[in-house]
């Protein structure tokens with residue numbers, strides 16, 4: 001039985017001959033979350049996303065979108081879902097505007113809706129300047145922006161992306177990240193699952209992570225657990241001036257502070273709780289007149305990733 005989560009994968013399995021690419025995988029994507037789908041080359045990410053978008057069939061198991069079984073009723077399941085899973089092929093002689101119109105027609109939008117959506121999306125994917133140039137002349141980064149644009153037609157509430165910044169140069173990657181960040185900031189009512197190998201991009205954009213290896217889930221949680229041990233996180237807080245005993249004792253009295261000690265010119269703080277707790281902590285420091293100009297956090301997505309992948313070999 002599917003849950004209320006917009007995307008739900010249950011015991012999904014894909015075998016190629018005798019090789020198991022996706023191994024009885026369970027994954028629930030929470031509503032309005034931005035989930036980074038991680039894993040080494042060959043982990044089974046693309047295979048999972050292809051099954052989810054009905055590009056290939058699973059060997060067994062189920063994939064639901066909004067509670068609708070993708071295999072049984074792909075059309076209904078994928079209505080209102082924007083996808084960029086395989087590098088989309090566009091007609092090189094069409095312009096971005098014509099391409100989006102064409103996509104709008106295929107998905108059955110009215111011509112008024114197509115007009116207004118086309119304007120909105122060309123702006124969102126920063127293609128207004130190029131709207132009447134032919135796609136055949138575009139760089140990979142520009143074509144990828146059109147790919148995201150077509151996925152945004154008709155204001156989808158769910159977006160599925162397979163490595164959206166793959167193969168782009170640093171500027172193209174930064175542009176794509178900015179587009180995705182704006183998307184996240186502009187709509188609180190949007191669920192995104194996005195595979196990626198770029199860990200800082202995932203840290204930056206996503207509030208959830210799902211990490212797989214050999215087709216199996218090895219971590220699925222809030223991003224805020226990264227670098228935590230038993231819900232505690234260690235931070236080196238860089239403060240104005242030199243921390244003295246008075247400052248340390250004030251910090252120690254704050255809620256959720258487990259320990260605090262001087263660390264050179266900084267304060268080494270262990271704090272228990274999620275991101276909200278940490279926001280409160282910094283507000284309280286500011287209320288105490290303790291100016292913070294920087295923070296180093298122990299444990300990054302990269303260290304967590306490498307440790308878990310090593311353990312799951």
Ligand code: ATP
Nearest residue numbers: 016019020021039040041042043044045046047048
């Ligand atoms: P990457 O990060 O490199 O894109 P991935 O996590 O997306 O990797 P998949 O592309 O899903 O991994 O591939 C999972 C495994 O399934 C790999 O070992 C791959 O070689 C294998 N595989 C994928 N497609 C096929 C296919 N059509 N036939 C046989 N094996 C396949």
